[in-house]
Amino acid sequence: MLSDSAMFNNRYQRFILAAVVPVFIVYVIFMIFPIARSLYYSLFDWSGFTTNMEYIGLGNYAEMASDKLFASSVLNSLKYVAFGGVLIIGITLLFTYAITSYKSKKLKDFVQTILFVPNTISPVALALLWGFVLNTRWGLVNSSLKAIGLGTLARGWLGDEHIFGAALSLLVWIHVGFFIVVYLAGADRIPRSLYEAAELDGASDWKKFTTVTVPLLRDVIETSVVLWTISSFKIFGYIYAFGSGGCGSDPSPAIRNLAVHLYLTAFGKRTPINRLGYASAMAMILLVLVAMLVCVIRRLFRSVERIEY
Amino acid sequence: MYKKAMVVTLLLALCVVPFTSCGAAAKPTISYWSMWNKGEPQQRVIERAIADFEKEYGVKVDVKWTGRDVTNAIKPRLLAGENIDLVDQSAEELYGGVAANGISSRMNDVLEMQIPHEGKKVKDVIGRETYDAYVRKDGSLYIIPYSVVSAGFWYNKVLFRELNIEPPTTWEQFLSVAGKLRKAGLDPLAFGLQTEVYRGYIPYHTAMRILGPGSLNAAASDRTGKLFEDPRWVEVGNILYAFSKKGKNIFMEGYESSVYPAPQMDWIMDRAGMFFCGSWIPVETRPAAGPDFEYGCFPFPVFKGQNGDPTAIECSPFGFGVLKNAKNEGLAKEFVAFFLQKKYAESWVNDTMNMTPRKDVPAPKELRDIRLSLSKAKTTFRKDDGVQADYPQWYAAVYLPVLGDVLSGNINGTQFARQMRDETVKFWAHRK
Known part of the structure; x- marks a missing residue:
């Protein structure tokens, strides 16, 4: 006869199994199976129009080594990770510093809402709006610069030379608004007693922020870095809509990340590349690259001393 | 009796319905x-x-x-x-x-x-x-x-009449028209380099005039790159360079970063004298064009000693x-x-x-x-002489970037022909 504790364990295990199995099945169907299929397709030359697939082994992977557009899309993704990461985390921290120092809760909520609003708008609408703002001839930025006598600073923001910066500014604008909510939630968890102790030691607001808030936001910062790294490779709507020159043009190669380039290779817009097999190989590389980067980031953060409270 | 009739009717209905649905x-x-x-x-x-x-x-x-x-x-x-x-x-x-x-x-x-x-x-x-x-x-x-x-150079007939300009037929006349427009304070040609369809128009029309239809398509698929060694590709490159700000400065100001629909709006507002575009342009611009705007269109000018048919046109x-x-x-x-x-x-x-x-x-x-x-x-x-459809990856990876360089004035005609050859050879080296 089973003891009460053994019965409980048995029942508990069955409950866990009942809870996990459906999720695991969903995960296998919607994650593992598509990944496995993509891996399979990546070994074929296949347009996706018919079931005719030609097995080419690692041919698609070999082709990538000499594909300039693929190389530039990987490089762009890495640039988004690095420059975007520094700007987004930096600006978000500065906003966190400013907003946490407000005494009025209403003001805090108001600023937070204003910053978050872009995240509630469709990426395509925002990307088009940003394109209008940066339009060379009649955009808000150049017009304003001219109006205040700084016309020499006006640039062709959507040209090859500046378009990466223009796209990055759009992504920074959107993501700062998102991460600020996460950072402020993290900052709100920090016990007041720590700030009071710092005040007793005569610490300034900035000192309190750098020695109390930032170290204790370590987990939040790590999560945001990981999220941003993944986004840099797979963010699609903003870049696709912003970088397109209109009239069916593909987004400029100067701003394409791997996800956008992959889509264009698989389906194209006006340019009917239609290489689903090759795009599947790119998807495999995307998966491996993101996994590697996330591992590196996690290791880096692990090497930083964790502060508990 | 009533019941029997009902049963018979139902049976008949059951027999008929499948045939009706088959029909x-x-x-x-x-x-x-x-x-x-x-x-x-x-x-x-x-x-x-x-x-x-x-x-x-x-x-x-x-x-x-x-x-x-x-x-x-x-x-x-x-x-x-x-x-x-x-x-x-x-x-x-x-x-x-x-x-x-x-x-x-x-x-x-x-x-x-x-x-x-x-x-x-x-x-x-x-x-x-x-x-x-x-x-x-x-x-x-x-x-x-x-x-x-089809496609051609679009212009406002009213404006051309006011400026006493006749639609050109040769490259020399075209340059003269561009000069007259510039003198009148207008940009000669509305253009947006960042919109693929605009970027492509002038280059392949130039190539069709100088080398003839099919020349670009054949060169795109030539794995050896030899077809791009034809000196007439340098000529094509020279014409394209002439359009750029470093050449004869025919394009409108800021064209390197201009995107659809800005160039066509600049043209319709008479800020630019001409616009090279497809025949769908009146549909798109009619609502913005005033009632006095008279649409005119002339084909791509011809060049001395050109190989192709001077009447050839895109369709x-x-x-x-x-x-x-x-x-x-x-x-x-x-x-x-x-x-x-x-x-x-x-x-x-x-x-x-x-x-x-x-x-x-x-x-x-x-x-x-x-x-x-x-x-x-x-x-x-x-x-595009069919290259966008027939060789889409070449079009995206080789053709558009080199066009971007020459139309920005970053490379001249000789460099254009050399880059087209070298990039084409590199492109095909690893592909079927």
């Missing part, structure tokens, strides 16, 4: 996927024709108004085994997306079909120039056009393609012939401000100049 199921249904969206004037003309066709032929047309991404939209359906009979799109996208994958049915037989109620064959009614460039070497044709698109139609092994292939082709009736062609012209391939239906007044150039043309060529 209903037997009514053929054409599956048609269209590039037009619900509500567009083009969609409304086709919808009217569908309604008439259904009534006259006793069939059903199951139409999906899919929008411009129609060739991508049909992919998963075809893979899932769904029957699709008819698709419409631009010739380039039909050839690059559908015909290139071997799933298009030859449309040559449609040319021999009678147009209903007219007693004439399709081939006798539509101009050969509207599809000629799409007949493959083996004689196969995979599209029947219902709308014709890239929109049309129907029927899918190979479609269940209702014959019926779908009948619909194609049905839609080419004069009444629908007239609606196409009047309601959508586009040209029809029918020879007996005049173009709208905005498109008369370009229609005249088309009628005079001894040869026609495909948009």
Whole structure:
């Protein structure tokens, strides 16, 4: 006869199994199976129009080594990770510093809402709006610069030379608004007693922020870095809509990340590349690259001393 | 008695219903996927024709108004085994997306079909120039056009009259016109480098004039790059460089970062004197153009000692393609012939401000100049000389970036020809 504790364990295990199995099945169907299929397709030359697939082994992977557009899309993704990461985390921290120092809760909520609003708008609408703002001839930025006598600073923001910066500014604008909510939630968890102790030691607001808030936001910062790294490779709507020159043009190669380039290779817009097999190989590389980067980031953060409270 | 009658009636009904439903199921249904969206004037003309066709032929047309991404939209359906009979799109996208994958049915037989109620064959009614460039070497044709698109230099006739400018025919005259426009305080040519269709227009038209139709297509597929060693490619590069700000500065200010629709708006507002574009431009700009704006269009200028036909002009139609092994292939082709009736062609012209391939239906007044150039043309060529559809990866990875460099003035004609050769060789080195 089973003891009460053994019965409980048995029942508990069955409950866990009942809870996990459906999720695991969903995960296998919607994650593992598509990944496995993509891996399979990546070994074929296949347009996706018919079931005719030609097995080419690692041919698609070999082709990538000499594909300039693929190389530039990987490089762009890495640039988004690095420059975007520094700007987004930096600006978000500065906003966190400013907003946490407000005494009025209403003001805090108001600023937070204003910053978050872009995240509630469709990426395509925002990307088009940003394109209008940066339009060379009649955009808000150049017009304003001219109006205040700084016309020499006006640039062709959507040209090859500046378009990466223009796209990055759009992504920074959107993501700062998102991460600020996460950072402020993290900052709100920090016990007041720590700030009071710092005040007793005569610490300034900035000192309190750098020695109390930032170290204790370590987990939040790590999560945001990981999220941003993944986004840099797979963010699609903003870049696709912003970088397109209109009239069916593909987004400029100067701003394409791997996800956008992959889509264009698989389906194209006006340019009917239609290489689903090759795009599947790119998807495999995307998966491996993101996994590697996330591992590196996690290791880096692990090497930083964790502060508990 | 009453009960018996009821049972008999029910039994009879049970016997009859399956036959009735068989009859209903037997009514053929054409599956048609269209590039037009619900509500567009083009969609409304086709919808009217569908309604008439259904009534006259006793069939059903199951139409999906899919929008411009129609060739991508049909992919998963075809893979899932769904029957699709008819698709419409631009010739380039039909050839690059559908015909290139071997799933298009030859449309040559449609040319021999009678147009209903007219007693004439399709081939006798539509101009050969509207599809000629799409007949493959083996004689196969995979599209029947219902709308014709060409391209040229657009200008405001009122403005040209005011400035006493005649539309040029030679490169020298063109440069003189550009100078006059500049002197009058206008940018000579509206242009946006970041919009692919704009970026491509001038280069392939220059190449068609200097080397002739098919030259770019052949060079794109030449794995050795030797075709780009022809000195006339340097000449092409020199002309392209001349358009740039470092050459003869013909493009409008800020063109390197300009995107659709800014250039065409600059042109319509008379800030720029000319605009090179497809014949769809009056449709897009009419609402913004004032009532005094008179659309004029002249073909790409000719160069001294050019190889090609000086009358050659682009003709890239929109049309129907029927899918190979479609269940209702014959019926779908009948619909194609049905839609080419004069009444629908007239609606196409009047309601959508586009040209029809029918020879007996005049173009709208905005498109008369370009229609005249088309009628005079001894040869026609495909948009981008077909490289976007036939070699799409080369187009994206080699052609567009090198064009960006020369049109920005970063490289000259000699460097252009060398880069085209080198990049083409590198591109094909690792591909089939």
